[in-house]
Amino acid sequence: MTAPRTAPATAATVHGPVGAHASPYARWRPVPHDAVRLAADGLLGRWQRRNTEATIPHCVAQLEGHGTLDNLRRLVGDTDAPYRGPHFADSDLYKVLEAIGWDAGRPGGEHPRGFVDDAAYLLVRAQDADGYLNSWFQGVKTGERFRDLRWGHELYCLGHLVQAAVALHRTTGRDDFLTVAGRFLRLVEAVVESGETAGICGHPEIETALVELYRLTGDRRHLDLAARMLEARGHGRLGHDHFSSKYFQDHQPVREATEVAGHAVRQLYLLAGVADVYLETGQAELLRSMERLWASVVDGKGHVTGGLGSRHRDESFGDRHELPAERAYAETCAAIASVMWNWRLLLATGHGRYADELERALYNAVAVGVGADGTSFTYSNPLQLRTGHDGSEEDSPSGRLPWFGCACCPPNLARLLASVHDYVATTSPGEIQLHLYAAGRYVLDDVELRVSTGYPWDGAVTIDAGRPLTGRALRLRIPGWCRSYRLSADGVPVRSAVVDGYATVPAGARTVTLELELPVTTLRAHPHVDALRGCVAYARGPLVYCVEQADLPAGVVLEDVYVDPATPPAADDAGDPLFPVVLAGRARHRPAPPGPLYRPVDGGDDGDAGREIEFRAVPYFAWGNRGTGAMRVWMPTDDDRRTR
Amino acid sequence: MTAPRTAPATAATVHGPVGAHASPYARWRPVPHDAVRLAADGLLGRWQRRNTEATIPHCVAQLEGHGTLDNLRRLVGDTDAPYRGPHFADSDLYKVLEAIGWDAGRPGGEHPRGFVDDAAYLLVRAQDADGYLNSWFQGVKTGERFRDLRWGHELYCLGHLVQAAVALHRTTGRDDFLTVAGRFLRLVEAVVESGETAGICGHPEIETALVELYRLTGDRRHLDLAARMLEARGHGRLGHDHFSSKYFQDHQPVREATEVAGHAVRQLYLLAGVADVYLETGQAELLRSMERLWASVVDGKGHVTGGLGSRHRDESFGDRHELPAERAYAETCAAIASVMWNWRLLLATGHGRYADELERALYNAVAVGVGADGTSFTYSNPLQLRTGHDGSEEDSPSGRLPWFGCACCPPNLARLLASVHDYVATTSPGEIQLHLYAAGRYVLDDVELRVSTGYPWDGAVTIDAGRPLTGRALRLRIPGWCRSYRLSADGVPVRSAVVDGYATVPAGARTVTLELELPVTTLRAHPHVDALRGCVAYARGPLVYCVEQADLPAGVVLEDVYVDPATPPAADDAGDPLFPVVLAGRARHRPAPPGPLYRPVDGGDDGDAGREIEFRAVPYFAWGNRGTGAMRVWMPTDDDRRTR
Secondary structure (H helix, E strand, O other): OOOOOOOOOOOOOOOOOHHHHHHOOOOOOOOOOOOEEOOOHHHHHHHHHHHHHHHHHHHHHHHOOOOOOHHHHHHHHOOOOOOOOOOOOOOHHHHHHHHHHHHOOOOOOOHHHHHHHHHHHHHHHHHOOOOOOOOOHHOOOOOOOOOOOOOOOOHHHHHHHHHHHHHHHHHHHOOOHHHHHHHHHHHHHHHHHOOOOOOOOOOOOOHHHHHHHHHHHHHHHHHHHHHHHHHHOOOOOOOOOOHHHHHOOOOOOOOOOOOOOHHHHHHHHHHHHHHHHHHOOOOHHHHHHHHHHEEEEEEEHHHOOOOOOOOOOOOOOOOOOOOOOOOEEEEEEHHHHOOOOOOHHHHHHHHHHHHHOOOOOHHHOOOHHHHHOOOOOOOOOOOOOOOOOOOOOOOOOOEEEEOOOOOOHHHHHHHHHHHHHHHEEEOOEEEEEOOOOOOEEEEEOOOEEEEEOOOOOOOOOEEEOOOOOOOOOEEEEEOOOOEEEEEEEEEEEEEOOEEEOOOEEEEEEEEEEEEEEOOOOEEEEEEOOHHHEEEEEEEEEOOOEEEHHOOOOOOOOHEEEEEEEOOOEEEEEEEOOOEOOOEEEEEEEEOOOOOOOOOOOOOOOOOOOOEEEEEEEHHHHHHOOOOOOOEEOOOOOOOOOOOO | OOOOOOOOOOOOOOOOOOOOHOOOOOOOEEEOOOOOEEOOOOOOHHHHHHHHHHHHHHHHOOOOOOOOHHHHHHHOOOOOOOOOOOOOOOHHHHHHHHHHHHHHHOOOOOOHHHHHHHHHHHHHHHOOOOOOOOOOOHHOOOOOOOOOOOOHHHHHHHHHHHHHHHHHHHHOOOOOHHHHHHHHHHHHHHHHOOOOOOOOOOOHHHHHHHHHHHHHOOOOOHHHHHOOOOOOOOOOOOOOOOOOHHHHHHOOOOOOOOOOOHHHHHHHHHHHHHHHHHHHOHHHHHHHHHHHHHHHHHHEOOOOOOOEOOOOOEEOOOOOOOOOOOOOOOOOOHHHHHHHHHHHHHHOOOOHHHHHHHHHHHHHHHHHHHHOOOOOOOOOOOOOOOOOOOOOOOOOOOOOOOOOHHHHHHHHHHHOOOOOHHHHHHEEEEEHHHHHHHOOOEEEEEHHHHHHHOOOOOOOOEEEEEOOOOOOOOEOOOOOOOOOOOEEEEEEEOOOOOOOEEEEEEEOEEEEEEEOOOOOOEEOOOOHHHHHHOEEEEOOOEEEEEEEHHHHOOOOOHHHHHEEOOOOOEEEEEEOOOOOEEEEEEEEOOOOOOOOOOEEOOOOOOOOOEEEEOOOOOHHEEEEEOOOOEEEEOOOOOOOOHHO
């Protein structure tokens, strides 16, 4: 390993959200933010364009409509409107600004400069003389600054301000947000160093932001503060109330933790920060801890969609194997945080398992969070909504909503999708790595790759470099779900062992073709996952599918449909741009007998054997775009024995 | 039906918690509170004695230790301690006083007069000149009286004060609590009549209390106010915030409701009030509504233990068939409220189905709420706790706790168990009805019955009247779970059709014997209950059983044990006073293979076929009395096909 540098190398290009291009402990480096232009007809490209055209403008309008900007304007006398929204509403503005930043700098993005200018002018004026900036504590709970780091979210909001400032600086060159953030940060440094507070935020986020600021500025103090905050955590310093220290990940030092716990978004943001500190400092103990925690997710606490967090009450992971489909919380932000963490682990280790989990989350638990219109969103993401579901409680509506009382998820989606092209490839000396197979044009230093593919609907990928890739091997991810593939370079089959999830094409190839087999896979859950007993789920490639009431014959209620795991549905062309490939098959419709909730095993009939019907499954991310109705990922089987 | 009376008949005996002895629409009448002396060695008798000796003194000590009394003392300058506990903590004191009231008046109960005198003195002094009495709004949120009926719990607390006052008046004759309650009530009447507020409480409770006060005093205004509050509900007048109107049962008028919804305890307390108003007014629409709502519980929203409420977040029922074992909330108070409601429905209709549900709740979901020591309690009552369960969150500890931040459940258990003997029998002209088969001596007017039975461990019941029961038929409940029984009077078999759940012994019998068959029953859930797919539960008589880790062979983890529904365990003498009868049988130990959470159906082995082991199931109410550890009511089966 190389020794840690003291300052980052000067950047010659625009860097994206994880500017680890010079991080000493990054095995692979992110490509520049302006390197990849996604094809307009690819799935990621379509999502990114929708984000530009619909989601970001919608978010800007919602910030105005929900008083988020007025919360700041009232501080400077521009309005006498009352404060609105949760006490951490400033972060919504910062995340939208960050999204605009990434979008402004991506090939094909847009730059609503007027909104950004207005926001900058507002923040500069609203900031107190000593650097403090938080519209809740300046405008409502005056005199209570830094009094309650457990719940105050002051450092959380600052973290998002830092990330917005970094993004806008990288893509538009402006420094004003950095100046505002820097002034507040110096105040925070003094508060943390005073020792009068816990010195850590109840909601991690600032840690990863501080490392990014270090990457931008080279100012080691930011990295040190992030590291200090990580180490200060886990000693119960935040105290607790109706939630335990575990909720805040303050129950156990991160170096000693063995399983993810507590509030899922808090846990995952914290781990993104841990990964960032590792990428800069190379402390092996941090990596070992993250590997343990990652395994605890993958082996015991992750939903098949990549959604994380089972419980509504405290938005927490819950016990190992506690993975209900029906009440899966799986907050959209947790899935986004999972992408963040897995990406950093991929950079650190070069192991495809992290790309597998990133992809699982991205195409399912993240993507489901925004509707086909780009202006409706989910917050929690259950894997089942039953017929007659009562959508009256805000945490479990029957469909997507335009905004939320706590609106963390929509702007989070916006900032991720504005930078989603940054996650498709990495480089290392003499090598290019491709992870997500998104159609588009990739300009990597002196190399230009044209990637043609219908992925994830189609497993064929062509990578055309235009000329031989002299001195550059191509490392191509073979996803963990893929059981068979063909790889050739310039028409000649490539024999490559798959190492850590990647096959390698030696340097010199000009046109590379990869064909990933995309069979429909019938999945079952570990027998300790009680909630999924006797059920199977269908996946094809990275996409998890679900059955919607809308696709069942008239008179058939979703809960009465049983599938045969031995005869899975087949991929079918749906002719629908929302989901070009659906799964179609036959199932059994066996109406449940009326009668009591509980009855003796030998007490009467189960109704008749039912009849065969046709059913269709659509990608989970696309559900709920055709009105509301029942949905389920996990289908009960006619032959439970095989799927126990 | 008889016409409503305008004032209750003069009581010649001590009445219990539901003084419906003269209610015009009660088909059956409660027996006096001093009529039944439970045998010391019967299960109910033991629970009641433990309540007297351990639980009530413990509650008194906890009130002191948690500042509940100090909250009132600080109002009159007796202490300068700060307010402690939730803003409705006064209700804990009132429920303990009510428990003391019922215990003081029961055969064999105790009367800690000093505590009651001190409490009365404190309340008289703490009450404001205008009658207002609530230590939170008098001592902390001054100036905010009646401003927030949605969350304030002022009427809820008053309701519990009324119930305490009624109990203490009935059993000890004292009027001081009634005077205090009456003064506050007059103030509340004025507030409700002013129309300035919603006129209803966010947490129903006062409705049933008002009807009871009417039964005691004959003052029709109390009944009218209760009825008015019921009718005012369901029009969104309480408003809503992070919980919808449904949470408060304010979304739909009670006459129109078709299924139970929202916060379970609120819903069930409200329904107890509806039943009370029905018992006094006979409005058929109220009964029809209750029958619909009752069916919605029994057919779709009740756990097999009688526990009610599936969700932790808002303590609500959740969707129909959303009945997870693992995260069943099933608050102890909801089970108690279910006993309250079902008892009133039984009085109103004389139908055994309500006694069945009362018994199911009492012996399982209520009884589990207190430990064998009488001084440890549950709040939520899941039907499964898995190996490695994290008990750090207060809503899902690993075992019983001595008290709670919100301590509603322990005093609620105390007041129910102090009056549990009131639920065993009723009377009507020319007839005595027995419901719960508790061993003891029942003095009913000129009749004395000696009931001998080991129920629920043993199904044999002998009822000895000492002399022929001239002019009194005996109606004996044949529980819904009972598939075979023998009934004889003075040695001669009685041939009686079972009507509405009861067999009848004609007048004139002296000694009646009833033998209820108590086979072990293997239960499965309705196929729409996804959480229980592929599992069975065991019951014997009214008792639901569960398997505890403590009863498995060394090295066997509970989650790896599968049962065969075709060969149920058999009842066995455990020789343990905590659970004289356990179930013993053979099961299969099939350790789960290590490996991923999700894998293809055809992707590898399930491990070997396992081996047979012995297992034991104990009554659900008794679990967790031998240290903490995994527990489950619903056991996965080796042959899922049969139990789908």
